[in-house]
Amino acid sequence: MPFPLYLLALVVFAMGTSEFMLAGLLPDIASDFDVSVGTAGTLTSAFAIGMIVGAPLMAALARNWPGRTSLLGFVLVFSAAHVVGAVTTSFVVLFATRVVAAVANAGFLAVALTTAARLVPPSSKGRALAVLLSGTTVATIAGVPGGSLLGTMFGWQATFWAVAVVCLPAALGILRGIPTRPGQSDEADGPALRSEVAQLRSPRLILVMLLGALVNAATFGSFTFLAPLVTDDAGMTRPWISVVLVLFGAGSFAGVTLAGRLSDQRPGAVIAVGGPLLLIGWPALAVLAEQQIAFLALVFVQGALSFAVGSTLITRVLYxxxxxxxxxxxxxxxxxxxxxxVGPLIAAATLGTVGNRGPLWASGCLVLVALLAALSFRDVLATARNSGGAPVTP
Incomplete structure (x- = not known):
């Protein structure tokens, strides 16, 4: 894989750390700004909203800019938002910085995915995506626990500063290592924006986007609420929360790496094998939550399956x-x-009725819906082919 891909993955690591780090920082943030933990939790919602809105908006605005310029601009805005967030004494300003950071994150990821696809041959988009998403998985392994430890030792602001600092060498690397217009012809010579938006009328594109969203909802629905499962249902002490998060992250790294080798030419095999196993795994984790060894093993396995299936589906979106x-x-x-x-919202709704294991059952239901949708529209998937000639089915 081209070295510039790893520079992009470093930024994705910083951005992934930022996206997930608040889980361990909310109590301290709430105390410093004299707000409730629930109010502090809206910072997570602000980031999610910024990501959803920012991706298409920023991609549309930056579509005729040189790729290097867009990527560098998004990284610098993202870093600056964290600097402002670290020094502000206003919760409203902090909230605003999370939205700005999320929009920059979404814009960067949207352009980075397109850039990555252009840095590799047309039949290697899955491997390129795997390199990028490895930044997110490493963030769950090292970035989030490290950020939580840094926040505990030096205050939550230190984690914000660390994210901002990590972006700087990555920005320099982008400036020096990313071609102005990688791989393909100038974007200005490509299709008009209206034509690109019209691609959303494609049933195949909408279907793989829906499937990817459902599997990702299942993943983050359970990941968000792993902590109470560790301490209450599995009966482990609080330090084990970090261990479980690292296990899930290690599994996700293994899954996305494996999928990167298969998702270009054998995506149907990944989905056909991984999908049913993922469906079985979430209820199994709920049933075996009190068995500590089984719990730890299944956390790793579910991380691997979730990212293998999820990244394969997202690769299909690119195709x-x-x-x-x-x-x-x-x-x-x-x-x-x-x-x-959406996943954490659905999972949260189950906590009051089913308890700590509710998110696991909800994740199982989301995967079931995805598999039923894939089965119902298998004819659509069976005819789907990408520009490199790789079919969706095995």
Whole structure:
């Protein structure tokens, strides 16, 4: 894989850390700003909303800019938002910085996905996506626990400063390592924006976006509420929360790496095998939550399956949106983050009725809906082919 892909993955690591780090920082933020933990939790919602809205909006605005210019601009805005967030004494300003950071994050990811696809041969989009998403998975392994530890030792502001600082060498790397217009012809010579948006009329594109969103909703629905499962149902002490999060992140890294080798030429095999196993895994985790060894093993397995199946579906979005070269990354990003925003809301609704294991059952239901939709529209998937000639089915 081209070295510039790893520079992009470094930024995705910083942005992934920022997206997930608030889970361990909310009590301190609430105390410093004299607001409730629930109010502080709206910072997570602000980031999710910014991601969903920002992906298509920023991709549309930046579609005729040089890729390097867009990526660099988004990284610098993202870093600046964290600097302002670290020094502000106003919760309203902090809230605003989370929205700005999320919009910059979404814009970067949308352009980065498109750029990554252009840095590799047409038949290697899945491997390129795997490199990018490895930044997110490493964030769950190292960035989030590290950020939580840094916040505990030096205050939550230190984590914001750390994210801002990590962006700077990545920005320099983008400036020096990313071609102005990687791989393909000038975006201005491509299809008009109206033509790219019209790609959303494609049933195949809408279907794979929906499937990707459902699987991602299942993933983040359970991931968000792992902590109470660890301490209450599994009966482990609080330090084990970080261990469980690292296990899930390690599994997700393994899953996205494996999918990167298969999702271009054998995506149907990944979905056909991984989908049913993912469906079985979430209820199994709920049933076996009190068995600590089984719980830890299943957390790793579910992380691997979730990201293997999810990243494969998101790769299909890039292939199905090949007629929208500057907006394909935005469509993939929107599918990812729609799931990330909706999944925790669905999971949270089960806590009051089913308890801590409710999110796991909800994740199982979401995967079931995805598989039923894939089965119902298998004829649509069976005829889907990408620009490199790789079919969706095995």
């Amino acid at each position: 199905e949106a090949s007629g929208a070269p500057t907006m394909a990354g935005a469509y993939a990003t929107a599918a990812l983050n729609a799931g990330a925003a």
